[in-house]
Amino acid sequence: xxxxxxxxxxxxxxxxxxxxxxxxxxxxxxxxxxxxxxxxxxxxxxxxxxxxxxxxxxxxxxxxxxxxxxxxxxxxxxxxxxxxxxxxxxxxxxxxxxxxxxxxxxxxxxxxxxxxxxxxxxxxxxxxxxxxxxxxxxxxxxxxxxxxxxxxxxxxxxxxxxxxxxxxxxxxxxxxxxxxxxxxxxxxxxxxxxxxxxxxxxxxxxxxxxxxxxxxxxxxxxxxxxxxxxxxxxxxxxxxxxxxxxxxxxxxxxxxxxxxxxxxxxxxxxxxxxxxxxxxxxxxxxxxxxxxxxxxxxxxxxxxxxxxxxxxxxxxxxxxxxxxxxxxxxxxxxxxxxxxxxxxxxxxxxxxxxxxxxxxxxxxxxxxxxxxxxxxxxxxxxxxxxxxxxxxxxxxxxxxxxxxxxxxxxxxxxxxxxxxxxxxxxxxxxxxxxxx
Amino acid sequence: xxxxxxxxxxxxxxxxxxxxxxxxxxxxxxxxxxxxxxxxxxxxxxxxxxxxxxxxxxxxxxxxxxxxxxxxxxxxxxxxxxxxxxxxxxxxxxxxxxxxxxxxxxxxxxxxxxxxxxxxxxxxxxxxxxxx
Numbered sequence: 001x002x003x004x005x006x007x008x009x010x011x012x013x014x015x016x017x018x019x020x021x022x023x024x025x026x027x028x029x030x031x032x033x034x035x036x037x038x039x040x041x042x043x044x045x046x047x048x049x050x051x052x053x054x055x056x057x058x059x060x061x062x063x064x065x066x067x068x069x070x071x072x073x074x075x076x077x078x079x080x081x082x083x084x085x086x087x088x089x090x091x092x093x094x095x096x097x098x099x100x101x102x103x104x105x106x107x108x109x110x111x112x113x114x115x116x117x118x119x120x121x122x123x124x125x126x127x128x129x130x131x132x133x134x135x136x137x138x139x140x141x142x143x144x145x146x147x148x149x150x151x152x153x154x155x156x157x158x159x160x161x162x163x164x165x166x167x168x169x170x171x172x173x174x175x176x177x178x179x180x181x182x183x184x185x186x187x188x189x190x191x192x193x194x195x196x197x198x199x200x201x202x203x204x205x206x207x208x209x210x211x212x213x214x215x216x217x218x219x220x221x222x223x224x225x226x227x228x229x230x231x232x233x234x235x236x237x238x239x240x241x242x243x244x245x246x247x248x249x250x251x252x253x254x255x256x257x258x259x260x261x262x263x264x265x266x267x268x269x270x271x272x273x274x275x276x277x278x279x280x281x282x283x284x285x286x287x288x289x290x291x292x293x294x295x296x297x298x299x300x301x302x303x304x305x306x307x308x309x310x311x312x313x314x315x316x317x318x319x320x321x322x323x324x325x326x327x328x329x330x331x332x333x334x335x336x337x338x339x340x341x342x343x344x345x346x347x348x349x350x351x352x353x354x355x356x357x358x359x360x361x362x363x364x365x366x367x368x369x370x371x372x373x374x375x376x377x378x379x380x381x382x383x384x385x386x387x388x389x390x391x392x393x394x395x396x397x398x399x400x401x402x403x404x405x406x407x408x409x410x411x412x413x414x415x416x417x418x419x420x421x422x423x424x425x426x427x428x429x430x431x432x433x434x435x436x
Numbered sequence: 437x438x439x440x441x442x443x444x445x446x447x448x449x450x451x452x453x454x455x456x457x458x459x460x461x462x463x464x465x466x467x468x469x470x471x472x473x474x475x476x477x478x479x480x481x482x483x484x485x486x487x488x489x490x491x492x493x494x495x496x497x498x499x500x501x502x503x504x505x506x507x508x509x510x511x512x513x514x515x516x517x518x519x520x521x522x523x524x525x526x527x528x529x530x531x532x533x534x535x536x537x538x539x540x541x542x543x544x545x546x547x548x549x550x551x552x553x554x555x556x557x558x559x560x561x562x563x564x565x566x567x568x
Contacts, residue, residue: 086535089494095535127478128534130548168437168547169478171532185437186468187475246496246537253538287495287533318537320496334495338532344475433501433541435553 005232005240005256006220007213011100017135019142022103028148030222031107034114035154044115048218050226052238057083057174057211058286058315060304069198070116071206079207080113080121081183082215085167085174087126089287089338090318093242094212096254098125098132101216102139106162108215110149111222113160116208120161123212124179127167136164171342175390176209178344189346190390211316213242233259237303245270247321248277251436259303266302266319274434277323281406285315287335288395290402291328312402325430327420328407332399333361339396350393353384357400364411367418374404374411440473444547449480477532478547485520485527487566490544493530496537505541505554506530512563525567 003009010016010025022028034044049064070078082105086094097105109121125133140162143149151159165183167173173182177191180202201207217239221229230238237259243266246252250271257266263282273279279294284302290312292300300306307314322331340358345351357380360373370376381397388394404411413421420427439458440450447454450473459466473479480488491506506528510516513526520527536542539552551562 087533089533090496090537091533092535092537092539126535127476127547128531128544129536129550131550166438166441168441168476169532170476182437185472187471244538246540247499252500252540318496320499320537322499326499331495334493334498338494341532431499431501431503433504433555435555 003240003256004258005242006229007097007101007104007216007240007242008254008256016100017102017139019103019139019146022101026223027103027219028107030219031110031148032154034111034222035156035158041115041117044111044222047226048115048221051217051221051229052226052233052236053214053217053221053229054237054304055211056213056217056241056316058088058288058313060314063210063214066198066208066210067112067116069196070118070208071199072117074117074206077120077203077205078116078118079202079205080109080116080118081176081179081202081207081209082109082121082123082212083174083176083179083209084123084125084212085179086212086316087128087171087174087342088316088318089335090244090246090283090320091286091316092244092246093254093317095126095129095132097212097216097242098129098136102136103143104216104219105212106139106143106149108218109162110153110160111218112208112210112215113162114158118208119159120163122163122165122183122202124165124167124173124183127169130166133164133166140164170344171338172344172390172392175392178390179209180207187344189344190392192389234303237305241302241317243302243317243319245319245321247319248274248323248326248430249321250274253436257302260301260306263297263300263302267321270319270321271436273321273323275323275430277325277430279321280324280326281322281328283312283318283320283322283399285313286318287320287338288391288398289313289315290398291406292402293406323430325422325426327365327422327427328403328410329361329365329414329420330427332403333358333365335399336361336396339392343392343396347388347393349384349387350396353380353393354396356380357396361400364414367414369411369415369418371415373415374408377404437472437476440469440479444479448486449483483520485524487525488527488529488544488546490529490531490547492532492534492536492540492542494533494537496533497540497542500540502541505543505556505559508556508559509543509563512559526563 053063054060173188178188182188197207282297336358340354384393459469541554
C-alpha cells in the first residue's frame with residue numbers, strides 16, 4: 001500500500017481504523033466544520049461539484065451532479081447507500097479503505113446524508129470480505145458512542161444513522177439497483193431504469209448510491225475545499241485515486257496517486273513487470289474494461305479522459321498487468337467464465353450470450369476452435385450489447401471484443417494450430433505462485 | 437440474508453427444513469427465502485465438510501498462482517472442486533473474485549476467514565491447523 005494522496009495517507013500506525021487515530025489525522029473536522037459554521041446543504045453540494053470528483057466505482061459520473069438529482073422537498077424518507085460490493089476481478093481498493101480507514105467512509109456518508117437530507121444510510125459490503133464487515137460494524141459503534149452518528153449529531157438538529165449490510169457472493173449486487181434489491185432482502189437482480197434511484201430507490205424512496213472511495217474523498221473536499229482537491233489531479237479529473245495493481249508485477253497492491261499520473265510511473269511503483277519479462281497487455285479498469293496492448297498503454301496517463309481516448313475505461317482503477325508469458329485466449333476464457341457464472345439470468349441476451357461466449361472461447365483454448373468462431377464471438381457480443389437491463393452484458397462483451405481486436409492473431413493461431421502461441425511451460429512459469 | 441447466514445453458520449449448510457424454519461421465523465413465504473438462498477453463492481444448499489475451502493482462480497489471481505494453489509490443495513486433499521474428503525473434514529470449492537487480488541493466491545475458509553499469499557508451505561500449515 002503506497003500513497004501520495006488523501007485516503008490511504010498517514011496510515012502508518014498499527015490501529016489506524018480506530019476512531020482516536022482517525023481524529024488525530026484530522027478526521028471528523030469536516031463534519032464539525034459543517035455543523036459549527038451551519039454550512040448549507042447547497043453549499044456542500046457546490047463544493048463537491050467544484051472538486052470535480054467523479055464516481056470511483058467505475059462509471060466516473062460527477063458526484064456533485066449526482067447529489068443534486070435528489071429531490072429537495074420530498075416528504076418522507078430518503079436513503080443513502082454505499083457500494084462496497086467490490087467483486088470486479090482486479091479491484092481490491094475498497095477493502096483496504098474499509099480495513100484501514102473506515103471512518104473516512106462514515107464521515108463522508110454523514111456529510112452526504114446532510115447534503116441530501118437523508119436520515120439513514122447503508123453500507124453494502126462484499127460478502128467474501130466478512131472480516132472487514134465486522135470491523136466496519138465496530139467503527140460504526142465507535143462513531144455512535146462519540147455522538148457522531150445517530151440522533152442530533154454533535155448537538156445539532158441533524159440526525160443520521162448508518163448500518164452495515166453484507167452480501168453473500170454475487171457480483172451483480174455491485175450494480176446499484178441490484179444492490180438495493182439485495183438490501184431489501186431479495187435476489188440481487190437489477191431493476192429497469194428509469195425510474196432512477198434518485199426518484200425511486202431503496203424501498204421505493206429517493207436514494208443515492210456512491211462508491212466507498214467516493215465517500216472517503218468527501219471529508220478532504222469539505223476540509224480543504226473543492227479547489228484543493230481538483231488541484232491534486234487534472235481538470236475534469238479531480239483528486240487522487242486508488243489503483244489496484246494486480247497480475248504480473250513485482251509488488252501488487254493499492255497505489256493512491258494523482259489522476260493524470262503516467263501509467264509508466266504507476267508500473268514502476270508496483271515494482272515493474274515480474275522476472276524482467278516484457279509487458280504484453282493491460283486491462284486498465286477492472287475485468288470489464290477493454291484490454292489495451294502494451295504499446296498503447298505505455299503512452300497513457302491514469303485518468304478518465306486519457307484511458308477513454310485510448311479506447312478503454314478507467315473504471316474502478318483496477319489495473320491487471322499481463323506479461324509476455326500470458327496466453328490471451330486462456331485469459332479471456334477465465335474472464336468469460338466469470339461473467340457466465342455471475343450473470344443473474346434475468347435478461348435472455350446476457351444469460352444465454354455469456355454462455356455462448358464462454359463455450360466458444362473455451363473450445364478455441366482447447367484446440368476445438370472453428371474458422372468462423374471469431375465472427376461468431378463478435379456477433380454474439382453485438383447481440384448482447386445494449387439489449388440488457390444492466391451493464392453486465394456489456395461488461396462481458398467488451399473484453400471479448402477488445403481481446404479479439406488487439407490479439408486476433410493469437411486467437412487465429414489457436415484455431416489453426418490447435419495450441420497456444422505461448423508455450424505451456426512458459427505460461428506455467430509466468431503464473432506460478434508468486435508472493436512479493 | 438443475515439438470517440440465512442446465521443442459520444448456515446449454526447447448521448453447516450442450508451437444508452430445506454432450515455430454509456423453511458428461517459421463512460417461518462421471518463414470516464415470509466418459504467419460496468422467497470429459497471430464492472435468496474439459491475441466488476447467492478456463499479450459501480450451501482447441500483452438505484459440505486467441516487471446513488469449506490474456496491480458492492479464487494479468477495484472472496488476476498490466476499496470474500499470480502491461484503490455479504497452482506488450487507491444484508496443490510487438490511493434490512494434498514485428494515479431491516477435486518465440489519468434492520468432500522471421505523472423512524468429511526474438507527470440501528473444496530472454486531471461487532469467483534473475492535476483491536483481494538493483490539493478495540493472490542487467496543482462499544476463504546468457511547466463507548468468513550480469508551487467507552492471503554498462500555504459498556505451498558502456508559497451505560500445508562493451514563491444512564494441518566484445520567485438521568485439529
